[in-house]
Amino acid sequence: MDLLFESLHEAARLLLGGDPYVWDTLWLSLRVSGIAVVLGVLLGLPVGVLVGVSRFAGRRIVVALIHTGFALPPVVVGLFVYVMLSRAGPAGPLQLLFTPTAMVAAQALLASPYVAGITLAAMQAVPADARVQARALGAARWQALAAHVREAWLGVVAAIIAGFGAVISEVGAVLMVGGNIRGETRVMTTAIVLETRRGNFAVAMALGIVLLVVAFGVNLLLTRLQQGRARGLLASTAHPWS
Amino acid sequence: MLRGDGLVRRYGGRTVVDVETVAVARGQVLAILGPNGAGKSTLFRLLALVEQADRGRVRLGGSDVHAGDTVAIRRLGAVFQRPYLFRGSVASNVGYALRVRGTARAERKRRIADALAWCGLADAGRADVATLSGGEVQRVALARALIARPDVLLLDEPAANLDVGVRRRFREDLERIVRHGAGAAILITHDPADAFALADRIAVMENGRIVQEGAPTDIVLEPATSFAAALTGAELLLNGMVKSTEPGLVTVLTGEALLVAVGTGDLAAGTMVHVSYRPEDVVLALPEHVGPSSAINRFTLRVAAVIPAGPLVRVRLAGDPELTALVTQRSADSLALAAGRVIVAQLKATALRAFKAG
Numbered sequence: 234m235d236l237l238f239e240s241l242h243e244a245a246r247l248l249l250g251g252d253p254y255v256w257d258t259l260w261l262s263l264r265v266s267g268i269a270v271v272l273g274v275l276l277g278l279p280v281g282v283l284v285g286v287s288r289f290a291g292r293r294i295v296v297a298l299i300h301t302g303f304a305l306p307p308v309v310v311g312l313f314v315y316v317m318l319s320r321a322g323p324a325g326p327l328q329l330l331f332t333p334t335a336m337v338a339a340q341a342l343l344a345s346p347y348v349a350g351i352t353l354a355a356m357q358a359v360p361a362d363a364r365v366q367a368r369a370l371g372a373a374r375w376q377a378l379a380a381h382v383r384e385a386w387l388g389v390v391a392a393i394i395a396g397f398g399a400v401i402s403e404v405g406a407v408l409m410v411g412g413n414i415r416g417e418t419r420v421m422t423t424a425i426v427l428e429t430r431r432g433n434f435a436v437a438m439a440l441g442i443v444l445l446v447v448a449f450g451v452n453l454l455l456t457r458l459q460q461g462r463a464r465g466l467l468a469s470t471a472h473p474w475s
Numbered sequence: 476m477l478r479g480d481g482l483v484r485r486y487g488g489r490t491v492v493d494v495e496t497v498a499v500a501r502g503q504v505l506a507i508l509g510p511n512g513a514g515k516s517t518l519f520r521l522l523a524l525v526e527q528a529d530r531g532r533v534r535l536g537g538s539d540v541h542a543g544d545t546v547a548i549r550r551l552g553a554v555f556q557r558p559y560l561f562r563g564s565v566a567s568n569v570g571y572a573l574r575v576r577g578t579a580r581a582e583r584k585r586r587i588a589d590a591l592a593w594c595g596l597a598d599a600g601r602a603d604v605a606t607l608s609g610g611e612v613q614r615v616a617l618a619r620a621l622i623a624r625p626d627v628l629l630l631d632e633p634a635a636n637l638d639v640g641v642r643r644r645f646r647e648d649l650e651r652i653v654r655h656g657a658g659a660a661i662l663i664t665h666d667p668a669d670a671f672a673l674a675d676r677i678a679v680m681e682n683g684r685i686v687q688e689g690a691p692t693d694i695v696l697e698p699a700t701s702f703a704a705a706l707t708g709a710e711l712l713l714n715g716m717v718k719s720t721e722p723g724l725v726t727v728l729t730g731e732a733l734l735v736a737v738g739t740g741d742l743a744a745g746t747m748v749h750v751s752y753r754p755e756d757v758v759l760a761l762p763e764h765v766g767p768s769s770a771i772n773r774f775t776l777r778v779a780a781v782i783p784a785g786p787l788v789r790v791r792l793a794g795d796p797e798l799t800a801l802v803t804q805r806s807a808d809s810l811a812l813a814a815g816r817v818i819v820a821q822l823k824a825t826a827l828r829a830f831k832a833g
Contacts, residue, residue, distance in 0.1 A: 366559040369525050371549040371623060372575040380571075384562055 240438030247439050248446075255440070259447060262420040265336045266401040272337065273344025273396045281349040281392065282382060285356025286364070299353065302346020307339075311409030314339040318410065331412040336420070339406035344396035351395055355388020356381060390459035394452060401448055476501045476659040477522060477551070477627045481531035484517050491517045492528070493683045499627065499659045499676075506662045506670035508694075509680030515663045516556060518680070519631045522661060523553035536626065549576065552625030556632040556663075558616035565591070565607070565615050566600035572623040586622055594618035595648055610637050610645055617652065628653065628660040634669055646672055679703045692739075692830055695751060713750040713796050717742050717829070725829050730795040735771045736827035748829040756826035757800035759790065759810060760819045770821035774798070778816045781807065788812070792820055 247255045284295055316322050318330040318338075329335045363384045367377035382389060404422035411418035413427060421444040428437035478498035484491050492514045499505040509515050520526035522533060527542035534540065540547035552572075560568050566587050573583045591597055594614045599607075607615065613633055620628060633649060634642050650673050653660045664670050670677050671691050678688040687694060687703050694703060715729030717738075725738040727750055736750050762775060776794035783789075788807040790800040798820050802812075810818065 360559065362555075362557075362559040363561070365525050366555065366561075367571070367575075368543070368545075368548065369523055369551075369553040369555070370572040370575065370619060371545065372571075373545045374543075376575045380561060386562070 236434055236438065239435040240442065243435045244439035244442040244446075247436075248443055255443065257416065258419055258421055258424050258440075259443065261333065261418075262401065262422070262444070263447065263451075265333050265407070265420060266340055266397065269337045269340030269400050270344050270348075270393065270397045272341035273348050273400075274393055276341065277345035277348030277350075277392070277396070278352055278389070280345075281352025282356055282378070284349070285353040285385075286378065286381060296350075296353065299346055299350045303350060305343060305346065307343055307403040307405035307407075308409060310339050310342050311406035314342065314406070314410045330410060331414060331418055333411070333418060335410040336407045336418060339410050340400040340403070343403060343406060344400050347396040347399050348392045351392035352385070352389050355385040355392065358388065359384040387459055390455060394455050394459070397451065397455070398448070401444070401451075476503075477533070477535050477661070479518070479522055479528075479531060479533045482518065482521055482528045482533070483530035484514075484521060484526070484528050491683055492521065494518060494531075494680075494685050497522070497678060497685060497688075499661050501658050503676060504653055504660045504662060504674045506664055506674035506677045507680050507685075508664055508667060508670040508677050510665055513665075513680045514683040515665075515680055516631055519553075519555075519629060519661075519663050523551060523629050524548045525553070549623065550626045551629060552620030552623060552627070553629040554613075554616045554620045554631065554633055556635060558612060558619075560604040560607075560612060560615060563604065564600065565596060565602050565604060568604060568615055569596075569600075569618045569622055572619060576623065590618040590622040593621065593652065613637065613645065614648075617649075621652065626658040629663075630660065631663045632665065633662070634664075634666070649673060695830065713752075715748055715750060715829075717744050717746045717748055719744055724824055727829055732774060732795045734796065734822070734827060735824040736829040737825055739828055739830050742829060742831060746831060748831060750827050750829045752798075752822060752827050754789065754799045754801035756822060757792075757798055758821040759800055759802060759806070759812075760821065761810060762817060762819050765819045765821075768821060769823060771824045772822040772827065774820050776818060776820050778812055778814055778818055780814055781812050792818065798822075 280299070284292065284299070314335060315330065317324050318327070318335050319325055329338075359381055364377045364381050367380040368374075372380060402422065404426055407418070407420055408423050408426065411420070411423065413419050413423040419427075421440055425437045425440045425444070428440060476499055478496065479494060480496055482492055482494045482497070497505075497507070497518065507515050507518065517526070521528045521542070524533065524540060524542045524544060524547055532539050535547050535550060561571065569590050570583050570587045573586060578586070587600065591600055594617050596611065596614050596618060599611065604612070604615065617633065630649075634645050637645055646669060653662070653673055662669065662673055674691060676689065677691050677694050678685045679694060680686070713729045713734075715727040715734075718726045718728045718733060720726070720738065720742060723737060724735055725742050725748070726733055726735050727748055729750065734750065742748060758770060765773070774794065774796065776792040776798065778790060779793040780791040781788055782791070784801070786804060787801050788804055790802060790807070790812055792798045792800060800820060812818070
C-alpha cells in the first residue's frame with residue numbers, strides 16, 4: 234500500500250516537477266510509437282481495405298495470416314529487425330541499429346497487422362449495398378471505395394487505436410533494436426524495466442502511471458476523432474412525416 | 476431514352492431475367508409490374524447499370540452503355556427498394572451525388588435545399604439518417620437520386636415499405652416528382668395501384684419475362700395472361716355498345732341486356748365499349764327474396780356451374796349477360812346454388828366500368 238502511495242506521489246512529482254529525464258523519455262516514446270502507428274496505418278490500412286472488399290482465391294489464408302500478426306511476439310519482431318539491421322544483415326550498411334529509426338521500424342511492423350485486421354473486419358461489416366449505392370449515385374470506383382471506408386469509420390479508428398495500444402505498451406522490440414541508451418533510445422517501457430531491475434519500484438510504478446495517463450490522453454483524442462462524426466447530427470427531426 | 480434489348484441474367488444456371496425489349500421514352504413513365512420473384516429487381520439493376528447482363532445490351536440516349544460506366548450512370552437516378560443511406564445527416568446523403576460529381580460547395584448547398592423541399596423534407600436537412608422513419612428514408616433516397624437531375628429516374632418499389640396512410644401521400648408526391656423531376660422514369664412495382672396511378676405505360680413481368688406491355692387501359696381491357704388480369708383486379712369483361720349517356724354514367728347494351736356503368740373517358744352513344752367488373756361485386760339473391768336496393772343492374776340468370784375456389788365459390792351464370800360471381804361457401808349453401816338454379820344477380824353501377832373498345 235505504501236509502495237502504491239509512494240508511486241502516485243512520485244508520478245505527480247515527475248510529471249509536474251518537469252523532470253527532463255521523464256519528459257525526454259516520454260517525448261521519445263510518443264514520437265517513436267506515433268510515427269510507427271502512422272507507418273503501420275500506411276501499410277495496414279490499404280491491405281485491410283482491399284482484402285476487406287475483394288474476393289480472391291486464398292483470401293482466407295491471407296486473412297488468417299493477418300490475424301496471426303495479432304499474436305506476433307514483440308521480441309520476435311525485434312529479433313527480425315535486429316537481424317536485418319545488424320552489421321551482417323541486408324540493411325547493415327545503413328547503421329540504424331540502436332537508433333530510434335530502428336525502433337520505429339520494429340513498431341510499425343507490430344502495428345500494421347492490428348490496423349489491417351481490424352480495418353478488414355470493419356470493412357466487411359458494412360453491407361456491400363453501400364458501394365453499390367454509391368456507384369448508382371454516380372460515384373467512380375474509388376469514390377465508392379472511399380464511401381465504404383467512411384461507413385467503416387468507427388472500425389477504422391478502432392484499428393488505429395489498437396495499433397497504437399500495441400506499440401506504446403511493448404518493450405521487447407524496442408529493447409532489442411533500441412538498446413535502451415539513455416537520452417538516445419530509452420523510452421518509457423524500457424525505462425520501467427530498467428528502474429525495476431535497479432529496485433526503484435516507486436520510480437518504475439510512477440513511470441508506468443505516467444505512461445498510462447498519456448496513453449489515455451492520446452486515446453481520448455482518437456476516440457473524439459472516432460465518435461465525432463456520430464455526434465451533433467441529431468439536431469432537428471421536427472419535420473413532416475415523422 | 477433508356478432501353479434494354481435481349482437482356483438475359485442468370486444466377487447459378489437459373490434464368491432470372493429474359494427480356495426481349497424494355498424501353499422508356501423521354502417524358503414517359505414506364506411501370507414494370509409483376510409479383511415478387513418475377514425478376515423485376517434484377518432487371519432494375521441491369522437498367523440502373525449496377526449489374527451486367529449475361530446477354531443483351533442497354534442503350535441510353537441511343538448509345539450502348541455498360542454496367543459500371545460512371546459517365547452513363549451519372550445520367551441515371553436509381554432508388555433501390557431498400558435504399559442504403561450513408562451514415563450522417565440527411566443533407567450529406569442528399570448532396571452525395573453532387574459531391575462525387577465535384578459540384579462546388581455553394582451550388583451544392585443550394586441544390587440540396589431545393590431537393591429537400593421538393594421531396595417534402597425541407598426541415599430535415601440536419602437530421603441524422605438513423606432517426607428517420609421508413610417514409611422519410613424513401614424521400615431522402617428520392618431527393619438524393621433527383622438532385623443530379625437524371626435523364627432517367629429508376630424506382631424499385633418506392634412505396635413497398637411504407638404504411639398505408641403514408642403510402643397514399645407518398646404516391647401523390649411521387650406522381651408530382653416523377654412528372655416534373657426527371658426526363659423519364661421507370662417504376663418497378665408489384666402493386667397495380669402504383670402502376671396505374673403513375674405510369675403512362677405498363678410492362679407486366681412474370682417469371683423473368685415481360686408478358687405484356689402497353690397503356691394501362693390496354694392491360695386492364697386485354698390482359699394477355701391470366702396473371703395480368705389478376706394483377707389489375709378487373710378480371711372480367713363484357714362487350715357492348717353505349718346506348719345513352721348521363722353525367723358520369725353510361726347505359727350499355729350487351730347482348731339483349733342493358734347495364735348501367737361508370738363511363739371512363741369520352742363515351743358517346745354508339746361507341747363500342749368493354750365493361751369491366753370484379754366477380755366479388757356480383758351480389759346473388761333468390762328471385763323471391765329480391766327487394767329494393769341501390770344496385771341498378773339486376774338480371775335473372777341461370778347457374779351454369781359452381782366451382783370451389785379455396786374458401787370461396789366461383790359461380791358461372793348463363794343468360795344475358797353472362798356473369799361470374801364470387802361468393803362465400805356459406806352464401807352458396809344458403810342459396811342452395813347448383814347448376815340449373817335460377818338466381819338474380821345484382822351489380823351496382825359503380826362496380827362496372829366502361830372503357831372505349833379497341
